[in-house]
Amino acid sequence: MTQTWNPELYLRYAAYRARPADDLLPRLTIKTPGAIYDLGCGPGTVTKRLKDAWPDRSVTGVDSSDDMLAEARRKFPDAGIRWEKGDIATWSAPSPAAMVFANAAFHWVPNHPVLIPRLFAQVAAGGTFAFQIPRSGIEPAHDCIRTLKTMPRWAAKLSQVEPHDDPLPIGDYYDLLAPHAADIDLWTTHYVHVLEGDAPVAEWMSSTGLVPYLSVLDKTDHAALIADYAALTKKAYPPRADGKVLFVMPRVFVVALKK
DSSP states (O other): OOOOOOHHHHGGGHHHHHHHHHHHGGGOOOOSSSOEEEETOTTSHHHHHHHHHSTTSOEEEEESOHHHHHHHHHHOTTSOEEEEEOOTTTOOOSSOEEEEEEESOGGGSOOHHHHHHHHHTTEEEEEEEEEEEEOOTTSHHHHHHHHHTTSTTTHHHHTTOOOOOOOOOHHHHHHHHGGGEEEEEEEEEEEEEEEOSSSHHHHHHHTTTTHHHHTTSOHHHHHHHHHHHHHHHHHHSOOOTTSOEEEEEEEEEEEEEEO
């Protein structure tokens, strides 16, 4: 792979990326002893907020990206947080957790009918399992990726790259969790981000949805791919009268308390 997660680019829209966490964190409680784990912690911004909310708890941020973990360690060297490299698909807690949390991470991990019950099993009785997942595959930004993959320049090079999964229907998460849950809270929100710049949707997606595609290309192709994608997104997201672009991001939220 020639492309890894880019913390600087990812954090360029930090305020917008924080909004789902702003909505999720106030809904969380911990009623049992144990540690907190933030899966897919990225640059650690939300992990730090978890530590601030529960300063006496052991908090661990888990991510598969060395670059993201390096940024988290750089930003929060004295926060008392443990940063751990790990794959959500195989991660397990060393002992039952008071909270397993994930903010915009599970869509990168396949097979949710297996993943979600397995992760809920890592939570102690009375503990909390909380996550949000973008439902972005239905939006024009991903239609543009699908179009990009059919273009002659990219079809062969990108043919083996699969997009990340959208969430299951929200009722499926209820059904997966209900047998072992004392309470489940579920909701969806459509966020409308007001973006500025020449090709802001392409810039946003370059740090998220395009990463798997950039990863299979050499560096000389990166700029060309992003330029082709930018041209597609400019048509899909025409600017408003003031020149700004409205980028809609639906998200699914789940908070489950363990029996």
